[in-house]
Each structure stands twice: as C-alpha cells, then as structure tokens.
Amino acid sequence: MEKENKNYVAHCLILPFPGQGHMNPMIQFSKRLIHKGVKVTLVTIISLWRTIKNKNLSSNIDVESISDGYDDGGYESAESLEIYMDTFWRVGSKDLSELLHKLSSSKYPPNCVIFDAFMPWALDVAKSFGLVGVAFFTQSCSVNSIYFHTHEKLIELPLTQSEYLLPGLPKLAQGDLPSFLYKYGSYPGYFDIVVNQFSNIGKADWILANTFYELEKEVVDWMVKIWPLRTIGPSIPSIFLDKRLKDDKEYGVSISDPNTEICIKWLNEKPKGSVVYVSFGSMAGLSEEQTQELALGLKDSESYFLWVVRESEQVKLPNGYVESSKKGLIVTWCPQLLVLTHEALGCFVTHCGWNSTLEALSIGVPLIAMPLWTDQVTNAKLIADVWKMGVRAIADEKEIVRSETIKNCIKEIIETEKGNEIKKNALKWKNLAKDSVDEGGRSDKNIEEFVAALAQC
Ligand code: UDP
Numbered sequence: 001m002e003k004e005n006k007n008y009v010a011h012c013l014i015l016p017f018p019g020q021g022h023m024n025p026m027i028q029f030s031k032r033l034i035h036k037g038v039k040v041t042l043v044t045i046i047s048l049w050r051t052i053k054n055k056n057l058s059s060n061i062d063v064e065s066i067s068d069g070y071d072d073g074g075y076e077s078a079e080s081l082e083i084y085m086d087t088f089w090r091v092g093s094k095d096l097s098e099l100l101h102k103l104s105s106s107k108y109p110p111n112c113v114i115f116d117a118f119m120p121w122a123l124d125v126a127k128s129f130g131l132v133g134v135a136f137f138t139q140s141c142s143v144n145s146i147y148f149h150t151h152e153k154l155i156e157l158p159l160t161q162s163e164y165l166l167p168g169l170p171k172l173a174q175g176d177l178p179s180f181l182y183k184y185g186s187y188p189g190y191f192d193i194v195v196n197q198f199s200n201i202g203k204a205d206w207i208l209a210n211t212f213y214e215l216e217k218e219v220v221d222w223m224v225k226i227w228p229l230r231t232i233g234p235s236i237p238s239i240f241l242d243k244r245l246k247d248d249k250e251y252g253v254s255i256s257d258p259n260t261e262i263c264i265k266w267l268n269e270k271p272k273g274s275v276v277y278v279s280f281g282s283m284a285g286l287s288e289e290q291t292q293e294l295a296l297g298l299k300d301s302e303s304y305f306l307w308v309v310r311e312s313e314q315v316k317l318p319n320g321y322v323e324s325s326k327k328g329l330i331v332t333w334c335p336q337l338l339v340l341t342h343e344a345l346g347c348f349v350t351h352c353g354w355n356s357t358l359e360a361l362s363i364g365v366p367l368i369a370m371p372l373w374t375d376q377v378t379n380a381k382l383i384a385d386v387w388k389m390g391v392r393a394i395a396d397e398k399e400i401v402r403s404e405t406i407k408n409c410i411k412e413i414i415e416t417e418k419g420n421e422i423k424k425n426a427l428k429w430k431n432l433a434k435d436s437v438d439e440g441g442r443s444d445k446n447i448e449e450f451v452a453a454l455a456q457c
Contacts, residue, residue: 025236029208263339273346276301301406
C-alpha cells in the first residue's frame with residue numbers, strides 16, 4: 001500500500017532474477033532502503049507476480065510486473081535456459097522500458113534501477129532513461145571475482161593450471177573454482193549468465209554486493225579499486241540480525257509451503273543443539289545414489305535430523321525410509337531461518353548456496369559443506385579453510401559423499417574439539433555479521449552513503 005505524500009529521498013526499482021536465492025536477498029535489501037527513507041518498487045516477472053501479489057512482502061514495497069516471455073510458467077516452461085535468457089532480455093527490456101515510461105509521469109518517478117547482475121540488459125534500459133544503474137551481486141565477491149577474471153580471459157578455459165592465485169583470494173585448486181570452470185562446457189547456459197554479468201559492468205554507477213566487508217575483506221579491497229562497489233549484507237531479515245527494522249514480519253517470498261508448524265513443533269521437542277538440518281536449496285537435486293548414501297549416513301549418525309527433500313526428489317529415498325525414520329523428519333520445504341535459529345539445531349548439512357551460507361554464518365550455525373555445482377564448491381572451500389566455520393564432506397572418485405563420511409562429519413561437529421573450535425568461529429562470524437548491518441556498521445554506512453548519493457540525483 002503506497003504511503004501518500006511522503007518525502008522519499010529517492011525511488012528505486014528493484015529487479016531480482018526470478019529465483020528464490022535472488023528474490024530473498026533483494027527483498028531484504030529493499031527493506032533496508034525503505035528504512036533509510038527510499039521508496040521501493042519491486043519488479044518481477046508476471047508468473048511470479050501472480051504468486052506473490054497477495055503476500056504481504058512489506059506494507060511499503062510496491063510490486064510491478066514485466067514479462068519474461070513465459071507468463072504461464074516462467075523458466076520451467078522454456079525450451080532451454082539459453083532461449084529463456086534470450087527471450088527475457090528481449091521481452092523484459094521492452095516491458096521494463098514501458099514500465100519506466102509509465103512511472104516517469106507518476107507521483108514519484110523512479111531515479112534508480114537496482115538490477116540483479118544476472119540481467120545486465122536492465123542497466124542499458126536504466127541508462128537509456130538517464131537513471132542511476134546499480135548492479136546487485138547475489139553471489140559472493142570471491143566467486144564474482146573469479147567470473148570477472150574469466151570474462152576478461154585472465155583465466156584460460158579449459159583450465160590449464162593446477163592452482164590459481166587471484167587477487168584477494170586464497171590459492172585455489174581447479175576443483176575449488178566454480179563448477180562451470182573446472183567442468184567447462186557442463187552447463188553453457190549458466191556459464192554465459194555468470195560471465196555476462198560483466199559485459200557492461202563498467203557502465204554501472206554502483207555495484208552492491210550481498211556480503212559483508214569482514215568476511216571477504218581482501219577481495220573487496222581489490223574490487224573497490226576497480227569498481228564503485230559497496231558491501232551491504234548480509235541481506236537477511238533484520239529480525240535475525242540487528243532487529244532494527246519494524247516492518248519485518250515476512251521473511252521473504254517462499255516458493256513452496258514452508259510447513260512451519262510441523263517443523264517448529266518437532267524441533268521444540270528435541271534437546272538443545274541435537275538436530276542436524278539438511279537442505280540443498282531450491283534448485284539442486286542429488287543423484288539417487290547420493291540420496292541413498294545421505295539417508296544411510298543420517299540414520300547411522302543416530303542424530304535427530306530435519307531433511308528438506310523437495311517433492312520431485314522424494315522418489316530417490318530408500319523404500320520405507322520416511323516411515324521408518326524414528327529420529328528424522330522429512331519435509332518438502334521449511335522456514336529455513338526459523339529452523340536455523342532454533343535452539344535445538346546442532347549443525348547444517350548444506351549445498352553451500354550463497355544465501356544458505358550467509359544465513360548460517362549470520363546465525364552462528366556450524367556447517368557440513370556438501371557442494372554440488374556452480375559457486376557452491378568455492379563457497380565450501382572458504383567455509384572450511386578460510387572462515388573455518390564448517391567441515392567439508394569429501395566425495396569419492398565417483399563424486400559421491402559416502403554414508404560413512406557423512407556420519408563422521410556429523411560426529412566431528414557434535415563431539416570433537418575441532419567441532420568446538422568451529423562452533424566458536426561460527427559465533428564470531430555471527431557477531432561480525434550483526435555488527436556490520438547494525439547502526440554504524442560497515443554495511444549500514446555503505447547503504448547510507450549510497451542513499452545519500454541517490455538523494456542528490
Ligand atoms: N530455503 C527455505 N526453505 C527451504 C530451503 C531453502 O526457506 O526448505 C531458502 C533459504 O533460506 C535461502 C534460499 O531458500 O534463502 C536458498 O538460497 P541458496 O542461495 O542457499 O540456494 P539456491 O536455492 O539458490 O540453490
């Protein structure tokens with residue numbers, strides 16, 4: 001609902017890429033902007049708009065839609081990712097132009113477009129209207145630095161070196177680089193998306209990164225020398241961090257029914273620190289063999305576990321597993337942030353998606369890193385070796401993490417001295433994350449600087 005007659009310092013259009021891991025951080029960032037006096041209009045694709053239009057994202061966020069060319073099903077209904085991205089570019093640019101044209105004669109004409117870096121065409125549209133164009137990184141700066149080096153052809157593909165030393169990053173083996181690089185050619189459509197983020201980045205007035213300075217200090221220091229980049233994260237609901245924002249009842253947009261009551265009731269009955277939470281995010285699927293190994297590992301660990309297995313993935317579970325799991329609860333989707341903050345939680349077996357990583361880090365939950373593809377492998381390396389807030393579940397030569405490994409990782413976190421160190425580190429990151437977004441923290445100041453600059457436009 002629009003608040004009439006307000007003196008907004010600026011009006012930003014926010015354009016996330018249509019996916020759970022992109023919508024969540026950009027909506028949370030929107031709330032921070034609103035807190036600083038900015039008017040925000042979220043622009044999403046028509047198929048998603050239909051799902052979220054009746055949800056109370058925040059009483060202060062307006063929602064508008066543009067077409068991606070697939071109004072009845074979004075990406076899922078496209079012939080291929082390449083065709084989807086191409087159509088979205090073409091149809092989305094035209095629709096975004098029309099929307100900007102319409103809004104230019106509204107009471108509060110927009111002066112800025114903050115677009116997901118996965119959609120660089122939005123920058124060209126913003127610039128054609130003379131607006132401030134801001135790229136938003138939904139992945140880590142470390143990973144984006146690797147993609148930038150790839151775009152600039154400073155990393156030769158297929159990979160030729162056994163190790164890579166890039167500015168501000170630890171030494172990375174081939175297998176620590178995002179999967180699109182070390183398995184070059186595996187997903188050309190995705191490869192193009194992540195590399196094309198940099199096709200026109202030089203024209204962006206600002207780049208905002210969903211991370212915090214202390215976490216990626218060295219690579220951020222390098223990036224700010226070449227770009228107008230600011231860290232603004234972790235972009236997770238204020239209620240789980242600094243608790244400053246009032247308008248924070250909704251945690252974001254969920255693509256599925258989160259089974260909140262079932263999960264919380266079940267967690268309430270478990271001892272403190274006893275539950276292993278397992279989730280691989282909104283996209284990734286495990287192979288049947290991997291699902292069965294994980295199922296066995298969880299059972300053998302004799303720990304309580306809460307495992308998110310999406311509907312389409314449940315056929316891969318061993319026969320009768322759900323019914324016979326006395327210590328486990330399997331759900332198709334859960335309210336992850338509420339689960340992570342529950343005192344029954346002991347550790348998180350994660351695919352290391354960037355949002356899950358930041359959420360766990362901000363809440364101080366130790367991780368068992370089980371990356372599958374894309375940026376997850378690099379995140380896993382940082383989690384285990386740099387931030388030291390988790391252990392890596394190492395896969396065998398068939399790229400399967402065996403049940404024994406899973407069981408041992410759980411025991412390592414829950415029972416050993418190394419596990420205690422990891423828990424201490426996790427708490428250290430939790431405090432740094434909170435300090436960063438809290439009043440006067442680095443991310444808070446960066447948002448203020450950004451808003452003050454917008455106010456001059
Ligand atoms: N998530 C959730 N419930 C679930 C699984 C995931 O709410 O059962 C949320 C999670 O909190 C995170 C997002 O979905 O914000 C997943 O993003 P991430 O970057 O971790 O992984 P992706 O889905 O992009 O692979």
